[in-house]
Amino acid sequence: MPLVTSKEMFKKAYEGHYAVGAFNVNNMEIIQGIVEAAKEEESPFILQVSAGARKYANHVYLVKLVEAAMETTGLPICLHLDHGEDFAICKACVDGGFTSVMIDGSKHPFEENIALTKQVVEYAHSKGVVVEAELGRLAGVEDAVKVNTKDATYTDPDQAVEFVERTGCDSLAIAIGTSHGAYKFKGEPELDFARLEKITNMLPGFPLVLHGASTVIPEFVALCNKYGGKLDGAQGVPEDMLLKAGKFGVCKINIDTDLRLAMTASIRKHFVEHPADFDPRQYLRPARDAIKAMVAHKMRDVLNSSHRL
Numbered sequence: 001m002p003l004v005t006s007k008e009m010f011k012k013a014y015e016g017h018y019a020v021g022a023f024n025v026n027n028m029e030i031i032q033g034i035v036e037a038a039k040e041e042e043s044p045f046i047l048q049v050s051a052g053a054r055k056y057a058n059h060v061y062l063v064k065l066v067e068a069a070m071e072t073t074g075l076p077i078c079l080h081l082d083h084g085e086d087f088a089i090c091k092a093c094v095d096g097g098f099t100s101v102m103i104d105g106s107k108h109p110f111e112e113n114i115a116l117t118k119q120v121v122e123y124a125h126s127k128g129v130v131v132e133a134e135l136g137r138l139a140g141v142e143d144a145v146k147v148n149t150k151d152a153t154y155t156d157p158d159q160a161v162e163f164v165e166r167t168g169c170d171s172l173a174i175a176i177g178t179s180h181g182a183y184k185f186k187g188e189p190e191l192d193f194a195r196l197e198k199i200t201n202m203l204p205g206f207p208l209v210l211h212g213a214s215t216v217i218p219e220f221v222a223l224c225n226k227y228g229g230k231l232d233g234a235q236g237v238p239e240d241m242l243l244k245a246g247k248f249g250v251c252k253i254n255i256d257t258d259l260r261l262a263m264t265a266s267i268r269k270h271f272v273e274h275p276a277d278f279d280p281r282q283y284l285r286p287a288r289d290a291i292k293a294m295v296a297h298k299m300r301d302v303l304n305s306s307h308r309l
């Protein structure tokens with residue numbers, strides 16, 4: 001089976017009122033943990049690669065690892081560029097085997113975001129690749145870019161409609177209060193569900209995307225801290241809010257931080273308990289299992305995407 005786009009996945013998710021998890025991948029163990037979970041859960045999923053992941057692992061290595069995952073599991077896999085910042089990186093991924101790209105023009109003024117997104121949509125569609133765009137700005141850290149809370153702006157529903165009509169994008173990431181990284185909220189977590197509902201009603205049938213959607217599960221923060229970590233005050237989006245978002249037209253939910261925390265907690269624990277170990281397989285095997293368990297939990301309890309293949 002070749003790589004697939006997210007078109008069919010989103011259509012089913014929208015109609016079934018659940019969301020597809022998009023998990024960030026950087027190496028073999030992360031990819032294996034995710035696909036093993038998807039296989040057991042019979043769940044759709046997206047593997048996404050950031051510019052930082054491409055730099056770290058190399059584009060070709062990542063594509064080949066994903067192809068290997070597809071060949072060994074027989075699962076349909078959508079390979080997606082996460083937060084493409086310009087036309088060049090989107091084109092490189094379209095030409096280099098990805099089936100979906102994100103052009104993130106959210107830092108630009110409205111008209112510039114539209115022009116950039118249109119350019120990517122025209123190219124990607126001519127090659128059968130789908131495009132996610134972003135309107136509104138999330139707070140938090142992504143790669144080298146840090147957006148302060150005061151610079152974050154929620155998505156305007158009227159602008160969202162105009163943006164989708166004028167760009168022809170296939171899905172839209174919106175800002176309703178989530179943020180990237182492990183420190184999403186100071187105080188009570190809150191998402192603007194009224195805004196989400198309005199956007200969904202104004203764009204019926206259109207897939208919306210939620211970035212910065214890790215929960216920063218306290219148990220994993222505590223585990224990191226117990227074994228020498230220092231993650232005081234880390235806090236994410238409560239799982240019931242994500243489950244609710246999936247019922248309101250959000251078809252794709254992005255998760256990276258929770259995988260990082262699960263993997264890091266496992267590796268920290270291993271070295272405290274086995275200080276004499278130096279065989280990478282001894283700590284990467286449990287780390288891969290930790291990714292698998294985290295992804296299976298997300299599919300079952302947060303995305304509601306299990307048994308939807």
Ligand code: G3H
Nearest residue numbers: 050052053142143180256
């Ligand atoms: O939203 C960003 C993702 O968490 C990817 O992070 O750019 O550090 O790979 P990264």
Ligand code: 13P
Nearest residue numbers: 181211212213214256257
């Ligand atoms: P988290 O940092 O909440 O995992 O978000 C990941 C993300 O949005 C990737 O694009």
Ligand code: ZN
Nearest residue numbers: 180211212254
């Ligand atoms: Zn993101």
